[in-house]
Amino acid sequence: MTVFDLLIQYIKDGRIKLDKSKYADVPAAYHDPCNYGRKAQKMFGYGYFEEPRWILSQCTDNWTDLYPSTMNQLCCGGGGGALTTGYNDERILYGGRKIDQIKATGAQMIVVPCHSCHGQLNSIKAAYKMENLEIKYLWEMVADCMIL
Amino acid sequence: MSDVIKINDIDSSDCQRFDKWPFSQDFCVTCGLCSSTCPVSGIDNFDPRKLVRMISLGLEEQLVESRWPWICTMCAKCEKVCPMGIDIASLIRGVRSLRDRDKVPGILHKGLTAAMKTGNNLGLPQDDFVFIIEDVAEEIAEEPGFEGFTAPIDKKGANLLTTIHNKLVNTHTEDLKYWWRIFHAAQEDWTVPSDNWEGTNWGLFTGDDEAMKIMTGRIVENMEKLEIKTLLWPE
Structure with missing residues (x-):
């Protein structure tokens, strides 16, 4: 089962409770990983676009979409194993477009449900001197907002 | 070009x-x-x-x-x-x-070769893997609200089996904790396999379908062996 279906199940069944105030002052944006979105749509006939946004909405009201998003989302530059091929200059240059897209939203936090995107976003954040940008896994956001 | x-x-x-x-x-x-x-x-x-x-x-x-x-x-x-x-x-x-497989750039094919041989891209021995999992679990157990936390390994008949991304038992062990905290709060009956736990599948990137089949097959084998019906594959 996907990370989204499981988190939605926990939230809807009341097995975890979330506090929306924790990150209320941090403007966030959501990034669609190619493999959960555009590529899943093509390969399996279903892309996960709505589910992560619903989960994020249970954690904070202060978030926005990047532009473009969903099926037209820009790749972070870390896909296809790019973090492991050694072609780092190309990967960082590629990620410049993602940085421009993030800057345009004014987001201080990018929420993402993918290990490759997470690694690449941290890498380009450093390369483009965006020290104050926080890169957060979607499940990290959920864990942070849990009321124990 | x-x-x-x-x-x-x-x-x-x-x-x-x-x-x-x-x-x-x-x-x-x-x-x-x-x-x-x-x-x-x-x-x-x-x-x-x-x-x-x-x-x-x-x-x-x-x-x-x-x-x-x-x-x-x-x-x-x-x-x-x-x-x-x-x-x-x-x-x-x-x-x-x-x-040619030995001309695949970077660490992709090397990682995949290690995975074929050992079950994970790092070639991490089973004892070391178990030590890391238990060590991180002990750290969580010290947090308020998570007293008594353990990470069940190879638990037969658990509700949920989860794979692990190799970087989470390498350079990013802190990142193991988010899902584990959620499992604890949700009172999930979960487990992680001690062998063939690798969640990444680098054959996807190198174009190696045979390796992909083997890696996926190992996860299915773990599910059958541990009699678990649901897989969470966060990679």
Whole structure:
């Protein structure tokens, strides 16, 4: 089962409770990983676009979409194993477009449900001197907002 | 990739292997939408239209040896806009698959070779893996609200089996904790296998279908062995 279906199940069944105030002052944006979105749509006939946004909405009201998003989302530059091929200059240059897209939203936090995107976003954040940008896994956001 | 190749000099017998490819590459009308949308167009003179045309023309060796298929991230923006429905990302993965395995760039094939041999990309021995899992679990148990927390390993009949991304037992052990805290709060009956726990599948990137089947099969074997019906695959 996907990370989204499981988190939605926990939230809807009341097995975890979330506090929306924790990150209320941090403007966030959501990034669609190619493999959960555009590529899943093509390969399996279903892309996960709505589910992560619903989960994020249970954690904070202060978030926005990047532009473009969903099926037209820009790749972070870390896909296809790019973090492991050694072609780092190309990967960082590629990620410049993602940085421009993030800057345009004014987001201080990018929420993402993918290990490759997470690694690449941290890498380009450093390369483009965006020290104050926080890169957060979607499940990290959920864990942070849990009321124990 | 800057040499000029004259079309009349191309030996059509070179096209035979690509002729059989199922990616509809010969439907390309050279409209250039793919090149316009591609985030990597221009880097190293790459653009997807050129690559598709080279495949139609049978310029196999040049492509297989070039960096192009590897600096592309197979994000599939090109496919999304292609009016002819060409499977460009899959096609690029196909070109990657033709590269000699010892010439696959970076650590991709080395990691995959380690995974084939040991069950994970790091070649991490089982004892070390178990030690790391237990060590991180002990750290969580010290947090308020998580008293008594443990990470169940190889628990037969658990509700949920989860795989682990190799970087989480390497340089990013803190990142193991988010899911585990959620499992604890949700009172999930979960477990992690002590062997073949690798959640990444680098055959996806190197074009190695056989390795992908083996890696996936091992996860299924773990589910059968531990009698677990549900898999969470966060990678």
